[in-house]
Amino acid sequence: MSFRSLLLIVAVAATPAVSPSAEVTFSHDVAPILYKHCVSCHHPNDIAPMSLLTYKDARPWAAAIKQAIVTGVMPPWKADPKYGHWSNDARLSESEKNTILAWVNGAKLEGNPKDMPASPEFPDGWKVGKPDAVIAIPEHKLEAKGPDEYSYITVPTNFTEDKWIVAAELRPGNRKVVHHAHVFVVEPETDASKEKKEDNPAKAYSKWLQIHEGTLSFIRPDAPVIDDGCLKDDNGAFPGNAQSDLGSLISSFLPGREADVYPPGTARLVKAGSKVNFQIHYSKATGKPETDITSVGLVFAKEPPKQVARRIDLSNHMFLIPAGDPNHEVTECHTFQRDMYITSLTPHMHLRGKAMRMEVTYPDGQKETLLNVPAYDFNWQITYRTEKPIxxxxxxxxxxxxxxxxxPNNRANPDPTKIIRWGAASEVEMMDGWVEYVDAVPGQEPPVTVTAGVRQSKADLNPNH
Ligand code: HEC
Known part of the structure; x- marks a missing residue:
């Protein structure tokens, strides 16, 4: 018996799903799986440390690939498979796993290069297609050293008429310094809405609860503490829903997050005269002076949408996490006031985020867990897009x-001796669940959910900033 066939038998014994007659090769069997699940990040000049495009690229990483697949570290995916079905589910199927393991455990043959699938293309352009409008910040200069900066930069859209947006992509100008970014639409303020704000005591209290240091907002250290956001609805949120002061979020650039493409037939409204507010977290990781021109690309609807794509950010702002606490619980509850379909869910916390579960109680008392993320990772903030609208x-x-x-067991924790409250910086915390949805219209089919299909970025691999 040849050495090669002996190895093949060993491989087959370890992975019974592959038939003994199949000689597993890179070109024929492994490359198609890597192209489907891995190379969107693992190609030159993207966020992963090495390319997996060719046999030559991948062969030295065989053992590491096995390890990453067996442990489930790669591809990054944090949702508990017991709950929900997601259109952007990144996981490998059992047979895909077995094929890769058979190759790694076996002779790691290249096979016939003619069997290689067509090499995927990575256009250096917009992932959502050609935008109809690109709105950019003025060049932002960063000094070589110093603490992280949160910049809030407002730019006019110059839209003279209302626009329906079907996709939005936030593109960092300088990936070395843009850690993450959000972009919000701020609607033009009418005289009536101005008045309402000033007279609203809840809004005035919200304003009092927040302090600002430079461009960062924090909760006052002496603010009342509310960890139980479920005693009544939105119990722990800033009263008067202060988040809406920032306008409505339309896109984010976060580690592991795709561009925002709304379900076909739906669109977000951006009113004439609106401004765009960029919130950009800059980290001075390079030690050199840097510049950045971050922009957002917007794709307009070709025809009026059947449905408005909506989003609500649910938060607890009033929590307090004791120093050293390994498992501090904070909750938020919200009752939806109309029939709707949920199209995506996104947990958002910072470096001390450990786990998040989103569970609904239907009007008939039935409970259902929609999403469970048992091991949250700040570096992989994934939007879970429902396979079918819920x-x-x-x-x-x-x-x-x-x-x-x-x-101190949390390796990402910048300082376990600190009491932690709400704030915009990564060194303090946030507790948010972002829900994208459309209203349910009687007689109208629910929208089909889609995924941009491209992972946008893992902006920064260093969890310490
Ligand atoms: C969303 C982007 C993304 C996808 C998809 C992805 N990776 Fe990764 N991978 C990364 C990044 C970034 C790293 C660097 C380590 C980290 O941050 O976790 C990494 C690290 C690795 C490593 C460890 C390298 C080392 O230094 O030891 C292996 C092995 C790996 N990936 C294999 C895979 C395989 C195999 C797949 C597909 C089944 C895959 N990855 C899919 C982004 C990705």
Missing amino acids: FIPKGTRLKIDAHFDNS
């Missing part, structure tokens, strides 16, 4: 249950 009848209550690890 129907949520009016009166359904969503509970968001977050846990934080402020102990």
Whole structure:
């Protein structure tokens, strides 16, 4: 018996799903799987440390690939498979796993290069297609050293008429310094809405609760503490829904997040005269002076949408995480006031985020866990896009249950001796669940959900900033 066939038998014994007659080769069997699940990040000049495009690229990483697949570290995906079905589910199937393992455990043959699938293309352009409008910040200069900066930069859209947006892509100008970014639409303020704000005591209290240091906002250290956001609806959120002061979020650039493409037939409205507010987290990782021109590309609807794509950000702002606490629980509850379909869910916490579960109680009392992320990772903030929109009848209550690890065992923890409250910087915390949805219209089919298909970025691999 030849050495090669002996190895093949060993490989087959370890992975019974592959038939003994199949000689697993890179070109024929492994490359198609890597092209489907890995190379969007693992190609030159992207966020992963090495390319996996060719046999030559991948062969030295065989053992590491096996390790990453067996442990489930790669491809990055954090949702508990027990709950929900997601259109952007990144996981390998069992047979795909077995094929790669058979190759790694076996002779790691290249096979016939003619069997290689067509090499995927990575156009250096916009992932959502050619935008109809690109709105950019003026050049932003960063000094070589110093603390992280949160910049809030507002730019006019110059839209003279209302626009329907079907896709939005936030593109960092300088990937070395843009850690993450959000972009919000700020609607033109009418005289009536100005008045309402000043007279609203809840809004005035919200304003009092927040302090600002430079461009960063934090909660006052002496603000009342509310960890149980479910005692009544939105119990821990800033009163008067202060988030809406920033306008409505339309796109984010976050580690592991795709561009925002709304379900076909739906669109977001950007009113004439609106401004765009960029919130950009800069980290001075390079030690050199840098410049950045971050921009957002917007794709307009070709025809009026059947449905408005909507989004609500549910938060607890009032929590307090004790120093050293390894498993501190913070909750937020919200009751939806109309029939709707959820199209995506995104947990958002910072470096002490440990786990998050989103569970609904339907009006008939039935409970259902929509999403469970048992090991949250700040470096992989994934938007979970529903395979089919989830129907949520009016009166359904969503509970968001977050846990934080402020102990020294959390390797990402910048300082376990600190008491932690809400704030915009990564060194303090946030507790958010972002929900994208459309209203359920009687007689109208729910929208089909889609995924941009391209992972946008893992902006920074260093969890310490
Ligand atoms: C969303 C982007 C993305 C996808 C998809 C992805 N990776 Fe990765 N991969 C990374 C990044 C970034 C790193 C660097 C380490 C980290 O941050 O976790 C990495 C690290 C690795 C490593 C460890 C390298 C080392 O230094 O030891 C291996 C092995 C790996 N990936 C294999 C894969 C395989 C195999 C797939 C597909 C099944 C895959 N990756 C899919 C982004 C990705």
